[in-house]
Amino acid sequence: MNVEETLKKAGLRLTNTRKAVLAAFMESQKALSHNDLEQKLNNCDKVTLYRTLSTFLEKDLIHKIINPDGAALFALCKHEPMHSLKEHYQLHNHAHLTCKVCKETRCINDFEVEIPKYLLMNMQIEEVSILLQGTCSNCIKTENRV
């Protein structure tokens, strides 16, 4: 799906900022911070960017990741927008890897945690957050070349 289709499917009006922010997420391999986005979108004011991010979070187009130094990062959601039957935690049940060399954080979409049944019966789980820290495959390749 392209930018326009994704925004329409989420029931959002097409604005230039929304299109530019969504395009930035679609093009990026890594999770993006407010700063990253400000740099990518040259003339976007902070307030509009902030509002756009909260709209995208609300519509579940993106999800939030807290990196090891406590900063918020955002990454594109890979699940379908139609998910009324699923529990929220199931949608974002994947790990993130933060690389200590390039400082980039990315989604590891095929790493899922199995939550024990007794927990699901006794608690309401809404979010899953697993943060792996180490060296990413790009940086390992670069290190080996030196």
Ligand SMILES: [Zn+2]
């Ligand atoms: Zn999501």
Ligand SMILES: [Zn+2]
């Ligand atoms: Zn790296």
Ligand SMILES: [Zn+2]
């Ligand atoms: Zn993710």
